[in-house]
Amino acid sequence: xxxxxxxxxxxxLTMLQATxxxxxxxxxxxxxxFGRRLNGGRRFGVVAGTGRVLDALADFRFDPxxxxxxxxxxxxxxxxxxxxxxxxxxxxxxxYPEGELWFPGSPILxxxxxxxxxxxxxxxxxSILNHDSAIASAAARMTLAAGxxxxxxxxxxxxxxxAAVASARAAYICGFAxxxxxxxxxxxxxxxxxxxxxxxxxxxxxxxxxxxxxxxSLGSDTTLLVDTYDTAQGVATAIEVGGAALGGVxxxxxxxxxxxxxxxxxxxxxGNADTKITVTSDLDEYAIAALAAAPVDGYGVGTSLVTxxxxxxxxxxxxxxxREAGDGTMLGVAxxxxxxxxxxxxxxxxxxxNSKGVAEAEVIGIDITPRDDGDDRELMVPLVEQGKRVxxxxxxxxxxxxxxxxxxxxxAARRLSKGDPAIPTIFEEG
Amino acid sequence: xxxxxxxxxxxxLTMLQATxxxxxxxxxxxxxxFGRRLNGGRRFGVVAGTGRVLDALADFRFDPxxxxxxxxxxxxxxxxxxxxxxxxxxxxxxxYPEGELWFPGSPILxxxxxxxxxxxxxxxxxSILNHDSAIASAAARMTLAAGxxxxxxxxxxxxxxxAAVASARAAYICGFAxxxxxxxxxxxxxxxxxxxxxxxxxxxxxxxxxxxxxxxSLGSDTTLLVDTYDTAQGVATAIEVGGAALGGVxxxxxxxxxxxxxxxxxxxxxGNADTKITVTSDLDEYAIAALAAAPVDGYGVGTSLVTxxxxxxxxxxxxxxxREAGDGTMLGVAxxxxxxxxxxxxxxxxxxxNSKGVAEAEVIGIDITPRDDGDDRELMVPLVEQGKRVxxxxxxxxxxxxxxxxxxxxxAARRLSKGDPAIPTIFEEG
Numbered sequence: 001x002x003x004x005x006x007x008x009x010x011x012x013l014t015m016l017q018a019t020x021x022x023x024x025x026x027x028x029x030x031x032x033x034f035g036r037r038l039n040g041g042r043r044f045g046v047v048a049g050t051g052r053v054l055d056a057l058a059d060f061r062f063d064p065x066x067x068x069x070x071x072x073x074x075x076x077x078x079x080x081x082x083x084x085x086x087x088x089x090x091x092x093x094x095x096y097p098e099g100e101l102w103f104p105g106s107p108i109l110x111x112x113x114x115x116x117x118x119x120x121x122x123x124x125x126x127s128i129l130n131h132d133s134a135i136a137s138a139a140a141r142m143t144l145a146a147g148x149x150x151x152x153x154x155x156x157x158x159x160x161x162x163a164a165v166a167s168a169r170a171a172y173i174c175g176f177a178x179x180x181x182x183x184x185x186x187x188x189x190x191x192x193x194x195x196x197x198x199x200x201x202x203x204x205x206x207x208x209x210x211x212x213x214x215x216x217s218l219g220s221d222t223t224l225l226v227d228t229y230d231t232a233q234g235v236a237t238a239i240e241v242g243g244a245a246l247g248g249v250x251x252x253x254x255x256x257x258x259x260x261x262x263x264x265x266x267x268x269x270x271g272n273a274d275t276k277i278t279v280t281s282d283l284d285e286y287a288i289a290a291l292a293a294a295p296v297d298g299y300g301v302g303t304s305l306v307t308x309x310x311x312x313x314x315x316x317x318x319x320x321x322x323r324e325a326g327d328g329t330m331l332g333v334a335x336x337x338x339x340x341x342x343x344x345x346x347x348x349x350x351x352x353x354n355s356k357g358v359a360e361a362e363v364i365g366i367d368i369t370p371r372d373d374g375d376d377r378e379l380m381v382p383l384v385e386q387g388k389r390v391x392x393x394x395x396x397x398x399x400x401x402x403x404x405x406x407x408x409x410x411x412a413a414r415r416l417s418k419g420d421p422a423i424p425t426i427f428e429e430g
Numbered sequence: 431x432x433x434x435x436x437x438x439x440x441x442x443l444t445m446l447q448a449t450x451x452x453x454x455x456x457x458x459x460x461x462x463x464f465g466r467r468l469n470g471g472r473r474f475g476v477v478a479g480t481g482r483v484l485d486a487l488a489d490f491r492f493d494p495x496x497x498x499x500x501x502x503x504x505x506x507x508x509x510x511x512x513x514x515x516x517x518x519x520x521x522x523x524x525x526y527p528e529g530e531l532w533f534p535g536s537p538i539l540x541x542x543x544x545x546x547x548x549x550x551x552x553x554x555x556x557s558i559l560n561h562d563s564a565i566a567s568a569a570a571r572m573t574l575a576a577g578x579x580x581x582x583x584x585x586x587x588x589x590x591x592x593a594a595v596a597s598a599r600a601a602y603i604c605g606f607a608x609x610x611x612x613x614x615x616x617x618x619x620x621x622x623x624x625x626x627x628x629x630x631x632x633x634x635x636x637x638x639x640x641x642x643x644x645x646x647s648l649g650s651d652t653t654l655l656v657d658t659y660d661t662a663q664g665v666a667t668a669i670e671v672g673g674a675a676l677g678g679v680x681x682x683x684x685x686x687x688x689x690x691x692x693x694x695x696x697x698x699x700x701g702n703a704d705t706k707i708t709v710t711s712d713l714d715e716y717a718i719a720a721l722a723a724a725p726v727d728g729y730g731v732g733t734s735l736v737t738x739x740x741x742x743x744x745x746x747x748x749x750x751x752x753r754e755a756g757d758g759t760m761l762g763v764a765x766x767x768x769x770x771x772x773x774x775x776x777x778x779x780x781x782x783x784n785s786k787g788v789a790e791a792e793v794i795g796i797d798i799t800p801r802d803d804g805d806d807r808e809l810m811v812p813l814v815e816q817g818k819r820v821x822x823x824x825x826x827x828x829x830x831x832x833x834x835x836x837x838x839x840x841x842a843a844r845r846l847s848k849g850d851p852a853i854p855t856i857f858e859e860g
Contacts (some may be wrong), residue, residue, distance in 0.1 A: 011624030194441030216606035
């Protein structure tokens with residue numbers, strides 16, 4: 001694999017250079033990833049990207065190509081280049097598994113290492129978690145709104161080509177049934193799906209020719225796009241061409257609720273009770289919820305998903321929260337910048353559940369393990385121990401984790417309207 | 431290079447399969463990329479990503495690894511796999527060069543090829559142009575607001591790790607002076623820059639130790655981050671440690687205008703008239719404009735830039751606008767979907783300029799070259815001819831293009847407030 005080591009900020013390496021020179025690069029340190037607030041008045045956030053962080057960490061090495069660049073561009077000095085050429089992360093990383101929920105202050109990832117080993121991971125870890133969790137946090141609201149109806153991820157064309165692959169992955173964690181993205185199919189074994197574009201109809205002499213060709217080539221269980229010219233006529237032609245076995249039709253324009261009702265009636269009258277209706281066209285969680293009473297069988301979601309439905313990034317930060325003092329003890333540290341003060345100390349977290357299994361609080365212990373009152377659940381799991389990856393949760397594990405964690409939340413957490421976090425965050429000190 | 435061919439949607443390949451079977455895959459076709467509207471009430475958009483499209487096209491090939499996936503996942507049939515294994519784009523592509531402005535309906539990219547060769551490029555072309563142009567359209571407003579003061583791109587941590595590299599590139603096209611992203615430095619030779627993080631101060635026993643270390647390692651022309659504890663004290667310490675030759679200080683919290691004024695006075699009183707002030711902290715074009723009267727020497731811009739400042743995608747679509755008819759002639763085609771109708775026909779575009787060189791309209795000819803009234807400027811350039819890349823504009827060319835095109839706009843185009851496009855779009859038919 002190509003090295004991921006330069007997917008980082010210039011200052012990570014110059015800070016390394018200065019601390020190597022003065023000796024503080026070797027101080028034991030604790031870095032923590034957390035978000036100060038939930039975006040957009042949401043009730044919960046979803047952690048995604050942890051697995052990709054671990055993949056990227058395995059490829060985070062300074063090979064000769066990277067070192068040559070650093071030397072020739074004079075980013076850092078020779079001592080630092082030599083140190084980087086030998087770099088392998090040898091510390092520990094704990095964190096929330098993918099699919100877990102997060103709330104303000106949740107210690108989503110914790111890096112225990114020397115300062116030098118940990119500081120240079122900041123940018124890459126944040127890029128992955130900020131992106132993937134933003135997509136997941138939107139996606140989970142969409143699948144909640146869709147209920148039992150499948151959502152298909154179709155947003156590739158509206159985001160960066162590699163962000164699209166990561167978006168498909170994050171959406172799948174959140175219960176999406178499939179993606180249109182073939183690379184996500186190859187890389188992560190996510191089911192892929194697709195219908196047809198308007199161009200397919202337009203390249204044929206008639207809509208009937210297009211439908212006939214699609215059914216002949218892909219089988220009658222295919223989904224025909226019926227709104228290129230006149231939707232009612234398109235549905236009629238689809239029924240004639242596909243027969244009772246026609247898999248589905250896709251509606252991509254107009255008032256989707258109205259058109260779905262008309263189309264359902266038209267299909268049923270023709271004996272196509274099993275032909276499904278998929279809707280697409282700028283859907284977000286609110287539009288999905290608004291279609292709950294319409295006869296829709298599935299949702300194709302694009303732009304809104306891959307742009308985080310109004311919140312394209314998570315706002316996670318990566319902060320030094322503790323470090324070795326001159327006497328060898330560990331010392332909690334925090335900046336005091338106005339409006340951006342952070343909480344020092346090594347954190348551990350659990351979700352407080354009542355006796356009925358309903359979540360009541362995110363409890364974060366500062367330099368202690370928080371008190372478990374009997375029904376609580378520990379949130380952090382070991383990801384890397386002494387540099388070795390020890391966590392290999394699958395996307396199916398992550399899907400299950402999300403469903404279980406959502407199931408613990410009080411009912412109000414499912415509301416799409418803006419509000420406070422579903423549960424409060426409580427800090428406990430030793 | 432790794433193949434880019436699977437960075438695409440499932441349906442592109444199934445449409446190919448059906449059209450290969452019925453023969454329409456061989457019909458000559460014209461596809462066009464355009465946007466229906468400018469996002470967020472902006473006055474203009476900026477085209478970026480064209481060069482990346484050409485890079486990606488060169489790597490768009492179905493090697494055995496891609497074919498194996500398509501076969502094993504049963505995405506398409508053997509005939510289609512065989513066709514794809516031999517695929518090389520052999521058509522023509524014209525488009526707007528990077529740095530050019532776009533308006534509603536501008537034919538930003540035009541692909542002339544067979545249907546089969548052109549349809550499978552849709553998703554990848556849109557991913558790149560939608561992303562990069564969204565970042566550029568935000569970035570250009572930021573550099574306009576900043577005037578002569580340099581902007582530095584620092585958003586890597588708030589977007590997907592590869593989108594970050596593309597964002598740095600798009601920002602550079604729009605006049606940003608540098609990026610924090612090292613991979614953008616390596617891949618595109620964009621200048622990189624950086625200061626230090628709060629963690630650097632916190633890992634040291636005192637702020638003075640941190641500043642002393644940074645100046646010793648990086649020289650006194652470095653920029654010190656002064657707001658970890660108390661900013662006034664931080665500035666005082668920075669002056670003592672760095673002396674009159676201190677390069678700069680960075681302010682990352684509080685009311686930046688107020689803090690900049692106080693800090694400037696403090697620096698000047700100490701004889702540090704040449705020490706520059708860089709501000710960071712959730713800056714966008716509006717915050718940059720609001721700081722115009724403050725004694726700020728440079729802006730570091732992060733989250734807002736890489737998320738398109740409220741418009742993270744461009745909304746470009748890729749539509750079949752003409753294709754070969756049964757009799758061999760070319761026929762304009764357009765869908766009639768409600769609210770999404772498109773304009774058929776092969777487009778050519780020019781920017782109408784008055785005798786003083788001021789832009790007055792975006793003139794788009796449908797199946798004709800629009801009439802040049804004497805001072806107009808043609809907008810589309812050849813990018814690929816018979817499959818061969820013929821366009822190699824540098825990022826410096828793109829920077830110059832943007833400045834020249836912005837210089838043509840009427841003054842109102844520089845307004846940050848919401849409004850109509852700076853110039854109207856006029857369609858001319860033969």
